[in-house]
Amino acid sequence: MPTFTETAKATKKKRDIKLVGIDMYIITDKGIPKFDDIGPFKCEFISNRGTKVWPGFVSPDLLQVNWYRCRFMATKDVQDADVNTFLDALTKKGWWWSAAQKLWNYDGEAGFSKAY
Amino acid sequence: MGKQHVVTMLPGEGTGPEICEAVRLVIDASGVDIKWEYEDIGLDCLEKYGTLLPDKTIQNIAKNKVALKGPTTTPIGTGHKSANVTLRKVFDLYANVRPAKLIPVLKRxxxxxxxxxxxxxxxxxxxxxxxxxxxxxxxxxxxxxxxxxxxxxxxxxxxxxxxxxxxxxxxxxxxxxxxxxxxxxxxxxxxxxxxxxxxxxxxxxxxxxxxxxxxxxxxxxxxxxxxxxxxxxxxxxxxxGGLGFAPGANVGDGCAIFEAVHGSAPKYAGMKKVNPSAVLVSGIMMLRWLGEEAAAARIEKAMFAVLDERKHVTYDVGGTAKTDEYAQAIVDKMHAKA
CATH class of the missing domain: 3.40.718.10 (Isopropylmalate Dehydrogenase)
Incomplete structure (x- = not known):
């Protein structure tokens, strides 16, 4: 008789995974970053502490820290190698970043949250 | 009457509008001068504006800097962001103040x-x-x-x-x-x-x-x-005593929104059945925040008296009164004491 763990592992469903973007976590004391397109990646929004600070309305009272989540979405089909090129370009432009999170669609559905 | 306050009223959906009308009846009878400006929020906005929180509502709150909000419901598992969470983030309402104090008449x-x-x-x-x-x-x-x-x-x-x-x-x-x-x-x-x-x-x-x-x-x-x-x-x-009597305030450095924390109970919408006390005690918090202590104390005292008598209370506390009848009983009690 299978254990609960074995049964749980057996329930895994195969899903189609497609790379569609990158969340970059940028550290800067110079305010909200501004980006040109980098290769096939275009900045879609920037959030700070989970609140969208670009584009659109930002309360002047909003507390912002020096850590920004910058969402770059692919404008065409991309591969993992394109992410490496993107990271290299971003670093060469002088951006200091703490982490990168690839954004995938699973069976066509976004596997990542939107920003408030 | 003292200074006039301009307050954004967000009735919400479900039972929210009837609750907020009852609360407005009580607050307006307390002697405080409030100009209410009504704005939309919640599920009912989806069809009309395509969002749970229209820009027009955001702009009105930004102007008035104080709002009283009825209950809203956040759809589970859909792509729509919670209107409550969005409000907190847009106005940076970083302090959620939630008092929990025994109400004498509720046996605990x-x-x-x-x-x-x-x-x-x-x-x-x-x-x-x-x-x-x-x-x-x-x-x-x-x-x-x-x-x-x-x-x-x-x-x-x-x-x-x-x-x-x-x-x-x-x-x-x-x-x-x-x-x-x-x-x-x-x-x-x-x-x-x-x-x-x-x-x-x-x-x-x-x-x-x-x-x-x-x-x-x-x-x-x-x-x-x-x-x-x-x-x-x-x-x-x-x-x-439960969420039916729980006040809440979301406060930032430049804005405050007072709200009940219970749901909108859509199955009771239009029946004038539900207890408006949570929004009312949130309104009392709002009055104190506006510096209207006398009006706040007057409502609080009258509400406790009506609850204590149990003649005109809603079903959840053992009565048969409608939402507006409970509110009117509080108003009558305030006037009787005057």
Missing amino acids: PWDKIDIINFRENTEDSYAAIEHMVSDEVAQCLKVITWPGSYRIADFAFKWAKDNGRKKVWCVHKANIMKMTDGLFLDAFREVAKKYPDIESGDIIVDNCCMQLVRNPAQFDCLVLPNLYGDILTDLCAGLV
Whole structure:
């Protein structure tokens, strides 16, 4: 008789995974970053502490820290190698970043949250 | 009459509109001069505006800087962001103030509960940073920042000082989450040094839950990160009689929104059946925030008297009165005492 763990592992469903973007976590004391397109990646929004600070309305009272989540979405089909090129370009432009999170669609559905 | 206040009224959906009308009836009869400006929020906005929180509503709140909000419902598992969470983020309403005080007429097993919860309202695992990092693993980032932690602690200590409270507790899980909850606790301790007249302490969140159920009278003010605050504020509401009497305020440096924390009970919409007390006590909090202590005290006293008599109370507290009949009884009680 299978254990609960074995049964749980057996329930895994195969899903189609497609790379569609990158969340970059940028550290800067110079305010909200501004980006040109980098290769096939275009900045879609920037959030700070989970609140969208670009584009659109930002309360002047909003507390912002020096850590920004910058969402770059692919404008065409991309591969993992394109992410490496993107990271290299971003670093060469002088951006200091703490982490990168690839954004995938699973069976066509976004596997990542939107920003408030 | 004194100064006129302009307040945004957000009736919400479901039973929200009938509740808010009852509350407005009571507040307007208290002698305070309020100009109400009605704006839309919630599920009913989806068809009309394509969003739960229209820009027009945001602009009106930004202008008035104070709002009274009825209940709204957040759709589960759809792509729509919660209107409540969006409001908190747009206006940076970082302090969720949730008092839990025994109402004499509601029989509870404790002699005294008088707790003020100060829930950090904008970060923690509510920062909306979630990813499916593989096809079988999801992660949610818990974001705790020094300034975010410092200001909620500062807000709580200042409130405690201004309101004659004795002790502020920091509720955390820093023994396990040493970086995130550790930072929250460090900021709390730093702030505590500024308030030598207020006693401070800290308690692990699971122990705090047990202590709240066993002996809630030992607690005065609690400062909590967002997730623990979400859970413990409802626990405290349950201790004193449930969400039907639980007031809430979301306060930032430039704006405050007062709201009930219960749902919109759509199945009762239009039946004038539900108890409007939670929005009413939130309105009382709002009046105090506006500096209208006399009107707040007048409503509070009349509400307690009506509850005590049990002649004109709603079904949830053993009566048969409609929402507006309960409100009218409070108004009559205020006028009778005048």
